[in-house]
Structures are given as structure tokens and as C-alpha cells.
Amino acid sequence: MSAITSSRAEALPIGQLSNRSGVNIETIRYYERVKLLPAPPRTSSGRRVYDPTDLRILVFIRRSRELGFSLDEIRALLRLGGPEKASCREVREIAAHHLEDIRSKLHDLKKLERLLATTVSRCSGRTAPDCPVLDILDIQRCK
Amino acid sequence: MSAITSSRAEALPIGQLSNRSGVNIETIRYYERVKLLPAPPRTSSGRRVYDPTDLRILVFIRRSRELGFSLDEIRALLRLGGPEKASCREVREIAAHHLEDIRSKLHDLKKLERLLATTVSRCSGRTAPDCPVLDILDIQRCK
DNA sequence: GTGCATCCTGTAGCGACTACAGGATCAAGG
DNA sequence: CCTTGATCCTGTAGTCGCTACAGGATGCAC
Numbered sequence A, B: 001m002s003a004i005t006s007s008r009a010e011a012l013p014i015g016q017l018s019n020r021s022g023v024n025i026e027t028i029r030y031y032e033r034v035k036l037l038p039a040p041p042r043t044s045s046g047r048r049v050y051d052p053t054d055l056r057i058l059v060f061i062r063r064s065r066e067l068g069f070s071l072d073e074i075r076a077l078l079r080l081g082g083p084e085k086a087s088c089r090e091v092r093e094i095a096a097h098h099l100e101d102i103r104s105k106l107h108d109l110k111k112l113e114r115l116l117a118t119t120v121s122r123c124s125g126r127t128a129p130d131c132p133v134l135d136i137l138d139i140q141r142c143k
Numbered sequence C: 001g002t003g004c005a006t007c008c009t010g011t012a013g014c015g016a017c018t019a020c021a022g023g024a025t026c027a028a029g030g
Numbered sequence D: 001c002c003t004t005g006a007t008c009c010t011g012t013a014g015t016c017g018c019t020a021c022a023g024g025a026t027g028c029a030c
Helices: A014-021 A025-033 A052-066 A071-081 A088-122 A132-136 B014-021 B025-033 B052-066 B071-081 B088-122 B132-136
Strands: none
Touching (some): A014 A025, A025 A052, A052 A071, A071 A088, A088 B088, B014 B025, B025 B052, B071 B088
């Protein structure tokens, strides 16, 4: 709290950064290793020192991951949102492409859900003469 | 085609097994390593020799994978479908549990799809004052 | 000064493959 | 008989996105 050591009032050690961002410490170091996060300055003893900008970036990364973006996509988004003030169009392209991926996964999962749901429901679990689950997988009868 | 060497008319080398099952050769060897597939007998020179039962098992595995079962789940299903003639109930339990996983993934993906879709649609991609995609991720404006 | 929390590096593990390298064997044609 | 090319073998390492150690060095409070 000393007003004298004012030069960097908002410095964060990695544990603080982890708490506030909701990203695991090991994961933060991993992000640094794979160059998703810039390597921060260090104290004389070698500890990482972060600032609020790092926190914002990390939260951005976390949210992007929750939305299912890959680290590569996030790297691209970070570049686009960065100082080179790239075009909104490119951001939109990445997001739209990702949306298509999601939709196709959604489609597959739905088909799968229907198939499994009807099959499981046909399976009484008791004394059925044959098991519909193994049946759709075509291997052999239960019991 | 000789009727004399009749003892094993339906023997398959790994390449044939791969072709007919639609499972990559390397993956077949991997399945053997992780004990999903029994280790087959070998020729005198060490080449694997499969039979039609292996083909059926492999097709079963492939279909199960397409339905999103993990290798562990498949291992369990194979045990249940095996010679110990286990209960249909257990099969149903595995499948039902897997169905719940699918449904929760489905739910998450749907939410995500809605969020991304509306966001992307709000992004003209041209001269928008700020980019809604980066906006929901809350980092900074485009352009 | 003593303990405990926090931090460091480096390595290995997960799941489910895939991709080599570097060599052996097979079957067919000349 | 010999060569060619396809197929096969083992073993290791890479992929993605972390996570989990081991084994040690600091920092800070009492």
C-alpha cells in the first residue's frame, strides 16, 4: 500500500492471475510455453510478474475455450484483436467457420442421440430375448 | 484356392482386415497393444493372421467408436457380449449412461450455437464500428 | 529462525490415435 | 535365380490441451 513503491501498483504473481482469471497455474505456464500468452517479466528471483492486461487476455482465452475455439483459432483472434487493428471481417470468418463446425457436430450428436435413445428404450433390461443395444452394434445376443 | 490347405480357408493378413473393417492398420495394432483386440496368431515369419471373428469384433469396435463410446466402454461391452453371456441390463446401463453424456454435450453445444450464431449475424464484416465477436469475448474493438 | 505457502523447471501422463524410421518378408515377373 | 514393389514388422515420437508430479528455491509471517 506504500505510495512510494508506486511504479507498479497492479503487479500480479501467477497465483493471483490464476485466481482472478479462473485458469489453472499449470495451464498459464503451458500457454506461455506454446506462445499463446507473452512471457512476462520476472522478479530478481525468477518469479513471473503479470499486469492487468495479461489478466484480460487470459480471461479472453478462457471464454474462447469455453466456446470451443481451438488454441490456434484463439491465437488468430488475438492477433486480429491486437495492435495491428485487423479487420472485423477476418474475425467474423473465424467465428463463422467455427460455428459451422459446431453445427455439424450438433447434427451428428442428434442423430446419435435418437438412435441410442430408441434402442435403449427398447431394451427392457430384464428378460429380453436379445439385447437391442448389442444388436445395433451387431455382435451377438445377450443371455 | 487349393482345397488341400483347407485348415484355415478364411485367414486374413492385417491389410485385408483393415480394408474390410475400415479400420486403419496402425490403429489395429494399437488396439492390440491396449488389449482391445486379442493378439492373433502369427505366421512363421511373424505376420499376424486374423480370422472372420476378428473382423466382426473390429467392425463392432468401429461402430461403437462412431457412436462415441470410449475404448473403456467398448471393452466393457465386449466383455458383456462375450462368452460369459452377461446380462442385458449391464449393457443397457452403459448405453444409457453414454446417452446422458451425449445429451449434456448436445445441450451445451446448442447454447453455444445460439450465442455464436446471433453474434456472427450481428457482425456485418464490413465497416461496423466495433466487432460483436470480439465484443462477447470482451477484449477490444476492431478497427 | 522456522515453518508453510508459493513459486520455479522439467518431465511424463492422459485418450485415441497417426506418422514415421528402418528393416524384414512375400509374391510375381523377367 | 533375381529383382522389384507391396506388404508387413517393431519401436518411437508426435498430435491436442492440458494435468500431475518430482525436486527444489524463494517469500513472508510469526
